[in-house]
Amino acid sequence: MMLKPVMCHEVCIGCSCCLLSCPVWNRTRDRSLTAQGRNKALQGGATVEDISNAIDSCILCGACEPNCPEGNDIVGLTIEQRGLLNMTRKGYPSWYPATEAKPTKGVRLQYKEVTLLAGNALKNDKDLCEAVLKLLGNKSITASDDGSDILRSMEAGLQVDKSRIDDFIYPLNSAGPLVVAEGGLRRHLKEWLPDKKIAGLGEALLSIDSIRRSLGPDDLYVIECRGFHSDYARLVRFYDRVRLETGVQLNLDLQRIAIPTGASSIQASEDLEAAGCIEQVKWILYGRKVSRIIVENLADIDAFRRVTDIPLVHVALLA
Amino acid sequence: MKFTSVEKGCIPPCNVAPNSLMGVPRVQTNPSRWHGDGWQGFVEELKSKGVVVREEKWERSIFVTDAGGLAFGLPHGVVRPSSSEDVSKVLIAAQTHLVPVITRGGGLSSEGEAIAFGGLLLDMTSMNRVLEVDRENMTVRTEAGIFWHQLAEVLRRDGLDYLSAPLNMTSTVGGVLGVGGIDINSPRLGCSADQALALRVVTPTGEIVECSGSENSDLFERVLLGYGQFGVITEATMKIRPFTHIKMRYLYYSSLRTAIEDLQLIVREDASDYSGILTVMDSAINLLVAFDSDGREQEFDARWRSRLRGHGEVSFGVRLALYYALHPWRIKEALYIVDRRMKMVPEFFRPEFMREGKIEDRTVVFSRAVWKFWGGRQMVIPDLSASAEKFIEAVERGNAVCRKYFRYYTLYCVGIKKMEDLPRYEMSCMPPGATDFAYGCEFEPMLKDKDYSRDYLQSFKNEIYDIGVDMGLSYYRFGGMMKGYIRRIFGDEMVDRHLEMKRKADPAMILNPDVIF
Incomplete structure (x- = not known):
């Protein structure tokens, strides 16, 4: 597993700012399950085993990070804590990935074009994937290896063989701009390919005039939160411009943090409700007058469908 | 100056010792840690009433200090109440077993007021639901453990805002109403506590009381800016206003x-x-x-x-x-x-x-x-x-x-x-x-x-x-x-009068004993 050095729990000053956007806090109202609770407990001498519930509760949406006045790498810290916890676990939670990321065997390609890292959900929806590729331009291609297994393993704090990551990155080195559908991968790609131009799927598609023009004040546009928070300083301004230009409603809270559904978390892959996604969707919709919901992340569609019959559409289908 | 003799092992009736600074004028007056007698009986009573007391050290250590970061103390246990009834059960048992109860909201005190030096800590942030937004009368009813920012999040979906709160998103409604609260609109609107219209308060003896300017007004006036001495605010009705950019x-x-x-x-x-x-x-x-x-x-x-x-x-x-x-x-x-x-x-x-x-x-x-x-x-x-x-x-x-x-x-x-x-x-x-x-x-x-x-x-x-x-x-x-x-600034007459009120309201002097009295 390649973990970048994280600032340790000692950095936490206990201000509670991270709580304000935390979906686990919203659902449980239990401070001990939040980043603040974990850090303060560790400062007080707790072991990772003591706080295992808190470590496992986190859905790694990253909403806490832009709120942290100390700039603490909370997602990185949580992944590291999961790694430490894995060393002493007797059994993994049921939502842990069934297989670990293993080195691939095959021919190493080298991409040259705009490269879409589609992720499992988009790859499985072939028509939509085709539509996305068309929108990204004639020369765009889908990467055959999109690193989904790496992402899942890293989220779970599992060891990922360095050669597996090398295999994944190698063809991307020569690629054109990357368009990444799974937001969770972006924070790692930023580290592995620091000079590469990397955009989220939503950002790439919203750069197309016809898509932006089709948005209006009655629409609720649901930003994929993990990618958004991993490049917050830049993207908060990008989406703010979209809001100003189109009047579209966004799933941002007052701090301009994307309210996560949690649907792309590994916990939600087993049980949307237990992962708190339904509550989160209800909160996103609370008090809003909306006639259409547009999502960047396919996983969000299922979560919204369980709560509302407002028409749902993927951003790629707006063109 | 009157001194009341204190039986060994009991919580003293007045922690504001008249000579607390005598001889040590430049040294802080840290409270001593509560010894823990009666704790087990207290916990058992609460458990029998369905109140969960968290006693693991790692959970207690979350609350070891406040925003000031200069005072440190560990409670014996933590309760995260989900209702006024939970708070009532805690206070009734605390009166019986003489266990100090410390209320904590955002923990933004800077002098250790929200720290438990032993006893039970009530983490009020678990009570954070907005109960009713009344657009017609421009009021909101909310549980008092809510962060002001959370309240703003809910009100903004209706294009509304609260009147006044400290410039800190993680202070709680109950905590601020209890101490006053200052905002840059305080020159027009008064302190934050002045926007409260009605409260639900659990008294130190566990009664759940609705109070306002017209109903149980004595309690209302004592609890607002009362530094948690006369009751625990569990719900509040406050004025609101249309949201504006400034x-x-x-x-x-x-x-x-x-x-x-x-x-x-x-x-x-x-x-x-x-x-x-x-x-x-x-x-x-x-x-x-x-x-x-x-x-x-x-x-x-x-x-x-x-x-x-x-x-x-x-x-x-x-x-x-x-x-x-x-x-x-x-x-x-x-x-x-x-x-x-x-x-x-x-x-x-x-x-x-x-x-x-x-x-x-x-x-x-x-x-x-x-x-x-x-x-x-x-x-x-x-x-x-x-x-x-x-x-x-x-x-x-x-x-x-x-x-x-x-x-x-x-x-x-x-x-x-x-x-x-x-x-x-x-x-x-x-x-x-x-x-x-x-x-x-x-x-x-x-x-x-x-x-x-x-x-x-x-x-x-x-x-x-x-x-x-x-x-x-x-x-x-x-x-x-x-x-x-406290005595130096407010004088014996006022402090003794408030101490007398406190003794009547809180016979065992268990509620927030390290804050004022």
């Missing part, structure tokens, strides 16, 4: 006295909707004014701007540059001011929070800046609260103390409208002699990147507080570690 304007001064005189003019004549002073030491003094509407801003420009002596930023920058050119031995200070300005100003103008030159969600912008530029592992913020007549002298004396102790510091001054002579203002941050307005000043050293001993920080606080005693002022923060000042 237009900020900044005036710069090099003289504290001039800036304060202008602030007082603005407050007295209701020239702006928001006002306050924020400084970088006493060298760069910023008087901020803000407006809810263009009309108010235009009126300000027409009637008051020419009477104010503050400069625009460019003009002030030139003056400052000239000053430091003539005082080159203070170059480090100049560089600090420039660095502070370069880092802070963009934070107040982040494009995602600006709409046509106005700030959207000012509390978010300010609160983020507060944590980023003034927050830290330790926060030392002694304060003084004075009548209009005494305020300038109080600030100047406090500023001299800051200069003596620290190279870098900030002063934050704001006016507070006094609604009427309400009982809630007695023994509170409202100073004696204040008529229509009181004024407060916080003195905050910049502690980042430098370690100071606790004794040094405490000595600094004591010197600020001594000014209050000397001038007959009051404080925002007089509980916890500073409670040794």
